[in-house]
Amino acid sequence: MRIALCSSFVPFVNGGYRNIVEWLEAALIENGHEVERVYLPEVDEPDLLFRQMAAFRFVDLSAADRIICFRPQAHLIRHPNKIVWFIHHLRGFYDLWDNPMYRGFPDDAKHRGIRDALRAVDTAALEEARRVFANSRVVSERLSRFNRIDSEPLFPPVHRPERFRFRTMNDEIVCICRLEHHKRQHLLVEALKHCRSGVRLRLCGTSAGTGYSSAVAQLANDWGVAERLTIDQRWITEDEKADRLGDCLAAAYLPVDEDSYGYPTLEAAHAGKPVLTVSDAGGVLEFVTHGVNGLVAEPDAVAVARAMDQLFEDRAATRRLGEAATARIAEMNISWSHVLERLLA
């Protein structure tokens, strides 16, 4: 089958939004399909939104037998065999509308007008699709609440998950993701100050600007925890990632109200490691249940520190949580064979 994978992108910005597309591409090619990856730019600026949406309507992919659309506003592309694997809305106009900090524009008549028109267009474009999948239950619920669209949660697997294996358990909790404020590495660093055990922390990742990463390093110095902390400020290779996860004590992933469980959670689980997260991490909680396959702390430094100490001190329990995390993957049916079966149905 000739399949076009369509997504919007920001040039030079990498992240999970590209992984879901490119890993699916690899899986489809492995299964004998012809794939064209269509990345089109989009800027989420209210005043520029509708002309860009018109551009998406003009995209002609009639040469494809089927298209699969990911990041907005790629779902606006027209095609008789349109499948949408929805990963998020333009959230400022949806679930973050009531949050002035994340919304980024005023709640006035103009922006309410844009919001309502955008929602109407999204709904119409999603209704054109043969099937709509969501990458998490959170996103599926939003589609239902805001667009009255029924969608099936379809959890994105990681690329070649067999790369991640349990090897040993050292003293380190690792956090491998972009180094950004909304990923809350600062909370982990602050927690180190309250830890009473010999637990160590390793942060791996890069940030868009230099502000946050240097602030985190500064915090570590201010609180005198720099000796128990390693900051690897770069995009580590996939092999290094497999090594870090294979050898660590546990993984930490503390995003603010994430849309899905996030690849860091899944990668840790493949390596037999539990994830430490927080109660307001959103989609991560679809995967992690406190005391079953990971730990869910309140989002404050003392509570996070207590959880870190617990992972360090009761290693047998930590190992059991990690095994349960691996089992959770199969329980949620997170696999490429399932993804391909559903997307090509």
Add this chain to the structure above:
Amino acid sequence: MKVLVVNNMAPFVRGGAESLAEHLVKHLEIAGHEAELLRVPFQWEPATRIPSQMLMARAFELQNVDHVIALKFPAYLIQHPSKTIWLVHQYRQAYDLYDAGHSNLPAGQAGADIRNLIKNADDQCFRGARRLFAISDVTQQRLAHYNGLHADILRAPINDPERFTGGAPQGYIFAGGRINAAKRQHLLVEAMAFASKDVRLVVGGPPDTPGDARLLQETVERLGLRDRVRLELRYLDRQEYADFINGALAVASLPFDEESFSYVAMEAATAGKALLSTTDSGGVLGLAKHGETGWVADPSAEALAEAMSAAWIDASRTQELGAAAKSLWESHQINWPATVAALMS
């Protein structure tokens, strides 16, 4: 600097410009820039939808990009304050092919309107560009003729010059590249019947049609040349192709009225091989100079045979011609560092 290369995408079809764009990205990175490729889908049938796809290209917004290098219509219509156009070609069916009666634009006023629209958009886009380069003399001439604009010529370098190291001649003349009637490999085979019995010929490359392959095979049989002509009628892996060039006594390239130097001639000159061409081969004659860098024969089997024999009989002279071809090629300064510098200027 963050440089976005913008090219067309004909979904599920790969052409020469795609490879050019990928190599441009690679060499921008080698020069220390961050580079990424944006491929804008373009479907030119039905022609009545061309205007909406032009609008599409114009309506996309770019952020996080410092400089754009755009190659083809309509992708080059994308808006950016720092845009350099390296024109591979315009939409020829609105220009020279329109005049020649080979256009897919509708007849009558509708076609004339689309043609004007394309020309006006081109005029505005080219005039607003930071720099405008044409990839060949023909492209430059068309721009001058139809749009009244001057563009400097910036020829496409060889994508992988490091493979063409040269080497000891193994006694054969090599004709590489796509095989079809216009490239006239059959004329070389016929010439072998008249050439010195010591001369051997290798023809290697993918035939455009089964008929092109059959013509060569039948000619070899008819003239009883099996011992002296080797036909490798298939797509050659790049290194295999380079090995044939590197081991050749001389390299033949006799396309009819070629627009450019032709990749085969450029690669042969890089490897320091004497060139064999014909008086009607157009752009190739920029590199193939009779008695200086090789032989330029009349396009007849007898004349070509004489040149082939000469290449064999005075092998040291042939090597001198090859060395001269290499210096002539190098004097053109067509290499990636110079190309990247021009496109970033």
